[in-house]
Amino acid sequence: MRGILAQVRSYERSVQLLMVNQFTINLGFYMLMPYLAAHLSGTLGMAGWTVGLVLGVRNFSQQGMFLVGGTLADRLGCKPMIVAGCLLRTAGFAALGLVDSLPALLAASAATGLAGALFNPAVRAYLAADSGERRVEAFALFNVFYQAGILLGPLVGMALTGIDFRVTCLVAAGIFALLSVVQIRALPARGADGAKEGRDEGRQGVLAQWRGILANRPFLLFSAAMTGSYVMTFQIYLALPLEVRRLGGEGPFGTGAVALLFAVSGLSTILLQTRVTAWCRARTEPGRALTLGLLTMGTAFVPLLLATAVPVPDGGAARWLLAAVPPVLAALLLAAGTMIAYPFEMDTVVRLSGDRLVATHYGLYNTVCGIGITVGNLLTGAALDAARTAGLPALPWLALLALGLVCASALYGLHRTGRLHPPATKEEPEPATA
Numbered sequence: 001m002r003g004i005l006a007q008v009r010s011y012e013r014s015v016q017l018l019m020v021n022q023f024t025i026n027l028g029f030y031m032l033m034p035y036l037a038a039h040l041s042g043t044l045g046m047a048g049w050t051v052g053l054v055l056g057v058r059n060f061s062q063q064g065m066f067l068v069g070g071t072l073a074d075r076l077g078c079k080p081m082i083v084a085g086c087l088l089r090t091a092g093f094a095a096l097g098l099v100d101s102l103p104a105l106l107a108a109s110a111a112t113g114l115a116g117a118l119f120n121p122a123v124r125a126y127l128a129a130d131s132g133e134r135r136v137e138a139f140a141l142f143n144v145f146y147q148a149g150i151l152l153g154p155l156v157g158m159a160l161t162g163i164d165f166r167v168t169c170l171v172a173a174g175i176f177a178l179l180s181v182v183q184i185r186a187l188p189a190r191g192a193d194g195a196k197e198g199r200d201e202g203r204q205g206v207l208a209q210w211r212g213i214l215a216n217r218p219f220l221l222f223s224a225a226m227t228g229s230y231v232m233t234f235q236i237y238l239a240l241p242l243e244v245r246r247l248g249g250e251g252p253f254g255t256g257a258v259a260l261l262f263a264v265s266g267l268s269t270i271l272l273q274t275r276v277t278a279w280c281r282a283r284t285e286p287g288r289a290l291t292l293g294l295l296t297m298g299t300a301f302v303p304l305l306l307a308t309a310v311p312v313p314d315g316g317a318a319r320w321l322l323a324a325v326p327p328v329l330a331a332l333l334l335a336a337g338t339m340i341a342y343p344f345e346m347d348t349v350v351r352l353s354g355d356r357l358v359a360t361h362y363g364l365y366n367t368v369c370g371i372g373i374t375v376g377n378l379l380t381g382a383a384l385d386a387a388r389t390a391g392l393p394a395l396p397w398l399a400l401l402a403l404g405l406v407c408a409s410a411l412y413g414l415h416r417t418g419r420l421h422p423p424a425t426k427e428e429p430e431p432a433t434a
Helices: 002-009 013-030 033-043 048-076 078-098 102-161 165-186 196-203 206-214 217-236 239-248 252-283 286-299 302-307 316-353 358-390 395-416
Strands: none
Touching: 002 013, 002 102, 002 252, 013 033, 013 078, 013 102, 013 165, 033 048, 033 102, 033 165, 048 078, 048 102, 048 206, 048 358, 078 102, 078 165, 102 165, 102 252, 102 316, 102 358, 206 358, 217 239, 217 252, 217 286, 217 316, 217 358, 217 395, 239 252, 239 316, 239 358, 252 316, 286 316, 286 395, 302 316, 302 395, 316 358, 358 395
């Protein structure tokens, strides 16, 4: 941990603040969101479809508005969008704890989603601009703070929700309010703010800018290939907990085993991310690191696939081991694959943008991946249902393994054909060949 803090201190103040900001953003978000469904269905007595609607509105408003949030960051500056997003989430989280009518809850849920769409592309574009040539290492550290917030948030939320869910909402809102004040006072208005692309190309219409990005074929192909990584890593929230509970039951063991999945994923990233990134930087190219990361994610489902060949014990320690060990190994491998790929993934988005309209590129990238997650989860859910109905427990794990292999192959193809390299510009012509 001392080594991580020393690395953080080696960056300028804006980069340090952005990392702490992301930890705080995730702390506030994950101390509330895991318990929102129980509040809506339990305390407020809402029907299941209504709960799904409230949660779905948040996800839709965030994924659907990423491109707009990125565009606004490039036009108006990253700092204003970061501050606006935190202020909007302050209001949304406070409302979630204070209102009980469906229209008000939908408005609050939409506000929290829109907030994420405003600050997420802006934070990444700002970090990329101010970390300079150390961009890959900066994104590795960023992921450490990101995962630390995810790990700690639910624990704080559990303690606060034990008092009252409204207390959780108000504390989360207070965190975002404090974060807004700190960023207004301390976050420098530079980096992506006022960058040349935001001013010169601001004369160009938004639709013209979007058409230009949509014409960037390597960027779109890269975005499509990387959606598989998000589908696979999301299974720590979907398929892996379902598998644990299928075999281990809904009692204390099942709950503890699911908690272990998140602990393994978060702690391994916090402890190993910077070392993994340094190892990859020293030994391989970014395209190969991305390919290796997705291959590792695909192989995460091999332990689960092999476990389907083992007869399910009737009970006892053997059944508990079968329920816990393969999913935990899968979570560890998913975390390893993410550690390998994530810093190079974020860097590749910047390189493929040609350092122009970086926040808009991040916004479109997040939208593409968000659509991929939605479609992928629907298909994964269908595969899980089909596996139960047809008595083919290996089906979902085979499908996810195949997804990893296909996406890794696609990335390797993009790397081999040179499409992961930044486009040539007049100022930086491609070197002559002999």
